[in-house]
């Protein structure tokens with residue numbers, strides 16, 4: 401499907417779908433990178449209420465200075481939840497991929513899990529039935545299971561506890577998936593979602609003995625509530641633009657980081673991080689690690705596991721290149737003072 405996404409945000413022209421900048425002053429028809437049927441894979445019209453447009457513009461407005469003297473090839477290894485990974489890049493929860501391809505012999509969810517395992521990066525799994533989840537995690541590798549804010553609280557606790565039993569290194573909830581576009585609580589695959597109170601969150605956190613991640617935090621207020629409810633991690637995110645006019649996660653990341661200082665919480669961030677350079681900016685602004693969703697999706701759906709591994713390798717190379725240029729020796733040494741905002 402072709403998708404015309406040539407937009408002008410006022411600052412620069414961007415392809416809001418892929419996140420790539422377009423060459424200025426050229427009318428371009430951009431092919432959608434999403435091979436799946438419309439509705440399964442997000443396709444954006446590129447208008448200003450699409451928060452992805454603002455992600456891209458904000459990311460592209462951040463420039464770096466060079467710090468070359470004494471700079472050495474960086475060490476990308478990163479500890480997350482007490483485990484060592486090859487890099488701070490993790491593979492975001494992208495649900496239902498086993499249903500989107502015409503080729504029904506392929507299982508992109510399993511391919512993604514295998515790619516993460518081979519590349520020694522953390523893999524996130526979102527909305528899947530317990531049966532499908534069980535099949536995917538048989539591939540091995542480390543997983544964070546994200547459960548939807550279902551109206552049925554027993555269903556939530558059942559999914560969280562099964563994930564713990566099957567060895568998830570952490571579990572959590574995409575708290576940003578409450579509202580639907582009709583202004584009501586959303587319904588996904590016919591399953592009603594519901595509101596999340598502070599007390600609910602506390603209950604979910606205490607229903608498991610692995611770290612709990614609140615995914616979809618976009619304010620200091622929610623970050624502090626998540627901390628007080630006992631969450632050990634957050635993902636600063638708006639879930640590829642669930643909220644219209646959502647502020648870019650990287651824009652609120654520094655104030656959230658400041659508010660959580662001393663809590664020991666792990667702070668993840670995502671949102672249109674399409675390259676290792678984008679990931680670098682998130683890490684420099686205070687993320688401990690980042691989630692890459694749409695940045696690997698085209699490769700995964702089109703060519704599978706090996707192409708996904710190659711893409712992770714490429715992203716790691718770009719991250720390493722940027723760290724070497726800016727004098728950042730390891731993933732504990734990111735420094736926002738290298739950044740300049742246009």
Ligand SMILES: Cc1cc2nc3c(=O)[nH]c(=O)nc-3n(C[C@H](O)[C@H](O)[C@H](O)COP(=O)(O)O)c2cc1C
Pocket residue numbers: 440441442492493494495496525526527528546573574615637638639640670671672673691692693694695
């Ligand atoms: C096809 C697709 C399915 C997704 N499904 C889930 C999900 O089930 N649970 C969840 O927490 N996030 C889900 N997400 C959101 C991603 O985890 C991520 O937060 C978001 O896409 C932003 O990252 P990106 O800009 O790198 O794609 C999904 C994203 C995509 C593109």
